[in-house]
Amino acid sequence: MMDRHRAGAILKELQLKTTPKRVEVMRLLAAEPSFLSADDVWQRLKSSFTHIGLPTVYRILDELTGAGVITRIFLPDRKQYYFLCTNQEHHHHFVCESCRRVEDVEQEQCGLDGLAREISRRSGARVTSHILQINGVCGTCLKEGAAV
Numbered sequence: 001m002m003d004r005h006r007a008g009a010i011l012k013e014l015q016l017k018t019t020p021k022r023v024e025v026m027r028l029l030a031a032e033p034s035f036l037s038a039d040d041v042w043q044r045l046k047s048s049f050t051h052i053g054l055p056t057v058y059r060i061l062d063e064l065t066g067a068g069v070i071t072r073i074f075l076p077d078r079k080q081y082y083f084l085c086t087n088q089e090h091h092h093h094f095v096c097e098s099c100r101r102v103e104d105v106e107q108e109q110c111g112l113d114g115l116a117r118e119i120s121r122r123s124g125a126r127v128t129s130h131i132l133q134i135n136g137v138c139g140t141c142l143k144e145g146a147a148v
């Protein structure tokens with residue numbers, strides 16, 4: 001569970017103003033082992049902020065995503081999903097399409113560094129960043145016979 005102090009410290013480090021709504025969005029996303037849609041976040045926020053509108057929720061999610069606090073999760077349904085990971089190191093996520101759990105991919109170093117070098121070598125381009133999300137069915141779901 002992310003406490004308010006921790007959420008505030010993260011916002012401060014990113015030079016974002018600490019507002020009760022931003023802190024609450026971070027806390028509820030951090031409490032989820034899965035990703036949430038803007039609508040899910042909205043429903044959960046309503047208990048603390050009765051009059052909050054969906055556009056405000058989208059604005060907060062966009063701000064936090066832009067600052068790198070929140071990661072966007074991509075699914076075939078093309079809806080927008082959000083996940084908060086407290087791991088600050090560069091890493092990638094495995095998304096289970098059955099139980100919707102998001103796991104950190106454990107790696108000594110990013111496996112795409114070689115690809116970036118290859119792109120530079122072949123085309124002279126300079127690679128600045130990449131986004132990689134691995135989808136599949138997690139070990140637990142496979143054992144339980146989940147089919148996706």
Ligand SMILES: [Zn+2]
Pocket residue numbers: 096097098099100101137138139140141142
């Ligand atoms: Zn699963």
Ligand SMILES: [Zn+2]
Pocket residue numbers: 085086087091092093103104
């Ligand atoms: Zn992560």
Ligand SMILES: [Zn+2]
Pocket residue numbers: 090091092110111112130132
């Ligand atoms: Zn990487």
